[in-house]
Amino acid sequence: MKGLPFIFTSLLQFLVLQLATAADTISPSKPIIGSDTLVSSGQSFKSGLFSAGNSSWYLGIWYNNFPDVVVWVANRENPLADSYGSLTLSKNGSLVLLDQMNNSVWSSTSSQVAEDPVAELLETGNLVVRDKAATASEIYIWESFDFPSDTLLQDMKLGWNFRTGHNRFLTSWKNDSDPSPGQYTYGMDNVPLPQLVIAKGAKKQFRTGPWNGLRLTGTPGSSVSYEVVHPIFVYNTTDLYYSYEAVDKSVVTRLKLSESGIQRLVVNKGSTTWAVMYTLQYNQCDNYGVCGANSICKINKSPVCECLHGFVPESWNEWGVLNWTSGCRRGTPLNCQKGEDFLRIRNVKLPDQLDFRVILSTSIDECKAECLRNCSCVAYTKSDIGKGDSGCLMWSGALIDMREFDEDDREQDIYIRMPFSELGKSSRKGKRVVLISVLSAVSLLIVLGFSCWYIILKKRRKKRASRDSKEDLELPLFDFDTIATATNNFSHTNKLGEGGFGPVYKANLTREEFIAVKRLSKDSGQGIEEFKNEVTMIAKLQHWNLVKLLGCCIQGEERMLIYEYMPNKSLDCFIFDQSKKALLDWRKRFDIIMGIARGLLYLHEDSRLRIIHRDLKSSNILLDDELNPKISDFGIARIFGRNQTEAKTKRVIGTYGYMSPEYAIDGKFSMKSDVFSFGVLLLEIVSGRKNRGFHHPDHHHTLLGHAWLLWNKNKAILGKTSNVIRGVHVRQRGSNIASTKGAWFLHRKKFHGYG
Known part of the structure; x- marks a missing residue:
């Protein structure tokens, strides 16, 4: 009798083990009903009925550890009304999804018949039907990988089976809560040299370049994934498809199609967060044919x-x-x-x-x-x-x-x-290049003769220039050794970021006193003049919404600016981050907008000097511990006289996407240039979307152009990225922000068409 508990426990464990090992298959005599699920042998995937949030129910496959990440849906066009459904396997090998009235709402189709069929959810996420005695993929009667939804998993094939005439392609969901087929597809374009295409209906939205023997061209952003996945391309008499296999076994990866394009997402095994590795159709130049025929799109130029x-x-x-x-x-x-x-x-x-x-x-x-x-x-x-x-x-x-x-x-x-006439122009240019090269070589010989003299003279002047610079700046000077110690010898862990000037470090002077150190990089595109310009300018400016300059360091070749430390870094770290943007409700965003506006008004009207910033953007707006905005980075700012309204430069510097059209094209800048940049910044804060890199399924405009279209239709710019600020009632300030937007858009009207 004493052995009965042990026998009972062993028997129970055996039965549980038997159930667990059978949980990845169904047979004609063993359907899955209601909340029952299949689980792949390695516990990676699960299949069963689910609801996406629209009250309808679907048969799907999802990651076991990520129930919300559905990778395949069977009955996309014919959902169940409730969860009382069952998945059965017929005796000839067809999967059939039945509702509670035993009506068929979906079934698999195959020309082959199995003698003893079994359906199995594989560890790859593939739901297959095979003969019970067979395991090789060549003899699958049916498989879900042949009928993708919006997700491409490892070992799935995107393309054609020429033997059957079947084309495998992704189709987007209608929206995040509706798995029914959306407007977008992603698949192989069967042209002389195949390429992958995103289409909206029959209209191309994006395409890769053709396969060049190593990879699909025209998608340089995707090359970052080659350390994680290896692309596979097969083109022969029977098959034309794209696939991929994992290189790094420690990560899980998938491709997902949505109205925003294709994203490669990855997650480390054991992690709970998916990260976006790259996005196709990422910026304006990715939009198909955006520049028309016989033209070229250059994303770093303006116009593009x-x-x-x-x-x-x-x-x-x-x-x-x-x-x-x-x-x-x-x-x-x-x-x-x-x-x-x-x-x-x-x-x-x-x-x-x-x-x-x-x-x-x-x-x-x-x-x-x-x-x-x-x-x-x-x-x-x-x-x-x-x-x-x-x-x-x-x-x-x-x-x-x-x-x-x-x-x-x-x-x-x-x-x-x-034609010959155009080549002649190029040839004459080439001859000029040769002539210039010869003259340069001769000049080099002359310069070498003076090199020794120049080096000696430079050493003499260096000490004098350093001494003069320190005297001219009229700011507290910090010792280099003190700064090096405070930044842990400029360690990577202390690095806050990097701009055109150089890297910025967090420095700890005392236990409770932190500063930010901006160090001039030797290979920076900016230099000593920008350094002196920023020091001289900020030293004369004092405003709550401007970053405070505490001092500088000039020692040998080293040039550093010492600022007050901003613990929340820059504005772009919040408004474009999926998790941090939730910290900025509408009231806080409004306060940030008004703070930037006050700082800009001070620069233009209220300070002793009229300052044109020329590089106002989200990464140049710093946030203190209470998320108050501070305008920073005055390296390319210019001082205007009180009666001066405009200036012109041949050296257009700044950030494309924030530049006003007349500055980007003709080099003309004024207070209006900063107002234009402020308008772009305002739209980014309100919408949570970047101006550059903005994509809309119905047009090729930037965020500015999109806002202009909405403004003309009297629609709000708030999108699904701005749920955190939608619905918040701002009573006293509502009319003010409307006035701010209205005034900016009236100013925007002068630039109609830009964006």
Whole structure:
């Protein structure tokens, strides 16, 4: 009798183990009903009925540790009215979802039949139907991976099975709480050289470049993920698909499609938070054909669109108001005569394949010769850099959807056909370059003769200049050793951030006294003049909403500014952060806006000097311990006379996206330039969205252009990113903020079309 409890316990454990091992499969005699679920063998995925928040119920698959992250939905177009449903497996191997009246609302379809079928949720997240005796993927009767929802998991394939004619592509949810099919799809574009495309209905919204033998081109941001995942591309007589496999087994990753584009999300195993690794359709230049035909998008320029060399706008009037959709045409037509050649454009996203040829196994020189022989050929490049630069791509007609990338992005070059007259211009430029190079070499020899003399003279002047600088600045001077000790020898852990001037460090002078140290970088684009400018300017300014300069350090080559410490760093750390933005309710945002406005008014009207800041942006607004705003970074600010209204410079410096159009294009700046920047900042604070990088599914405007459209329709700019501030009633200040927005938009009207 004493052994009975032990026997009973062992039997119970055996039964539990049997149930656990069977929990990843169903059979014709064992459906899942109601709240029952399948769990994959390694406990990574779970499948069952769920409600997305719209009161309807769906059969889905989700991460076991992240129940809210649904990766697949079966009955997207025909939901259950309640949770009383069941998933059954028929004797021929079809999965059938039944409602409580036993009506079929969804079923799997397959031309194959199983003798002894079983459905299994695999550790990959794939729900498969197979014969009980079979395990190989080649003999799956049906699998959920062939019918993706809005998520691409490892081992899923995006593309075509030519044997069956089946195309696998992602389809977005209608919204965050409705899994029914949305307007957006992401899949393989079956063109001569395949590429991935986001489409809204039949209209392209974004595309990658073609596969170049190593990776999909035109998506340099995605290269950051190659340490985590390895891309796979297969193109043969039976298959055309894109997939990926994990490189780093310590992380879990997925691709998700929404109206904002494609995101690669990752989470470390054991962590509870997903992080965005990169986003496709991230900025204005990612929007398909934003600049029209025969043009190129340059995200670091303003305006972002330019005609290709030798081309002019199709409509000067439209380009004048930054509407580029009409594109560009050749200034001098091609005539297919001798003398025509090609202009190399480096590091670009290749044009779309609208009128296009692929020639395999040919050299780049043979490709050029073939293009010259073909009068309709307007451009060419290499096709497969993964196989010794073999193959050739040739375009005819218009060149659509090109963009320029940074040098570090290592994208491809393209060769554009040019008439002799345009090449002559380039040739004359080349001769001037050669002449300048020769003269430079001669000058270098002369300079070397004076080098020794100059070094000696420089050493003599250095001590005198350092002494004079200290005397001119009229500020408390800090000792370098003191600052080095306070910043833990400028350690990375003390680093708060970095700007054009150089890095900023947190320094601890005493146990309770902290300061911020701005150290001039030796390779900074700014230099001694900006340093002196900032010191001289801020030393003469005193206002609650301007950052306070406590002193400076000048010792040898070192130049440092000492500021009051701002524990909450800069405004952009709050308004663009998904968790921190919740700390800024409407009242606090309003106070920040008014604080910035007061500081700007002081600079323009109330201080002894009239100051034009020229670089007002969210990262230059610091927040103290009570989240009060302080305008900072006066390195490129300019002093105006009391009667001066405008100035002009050939050196346009600042931050694109915050610059007024007349400053970015013509170099003209004034108080209005700061007001324009303040308007951009105001919109970012209210909406929680960045002006640059803003994306909207219905148009290609920046945040400014979007706000202008809403303003004309008398709609609010608050979006779903601003739930934290929606609905808060501000009684006394409501009319004031409306007046502030209205006044700014009246000012904005002068720049109609910019954005």
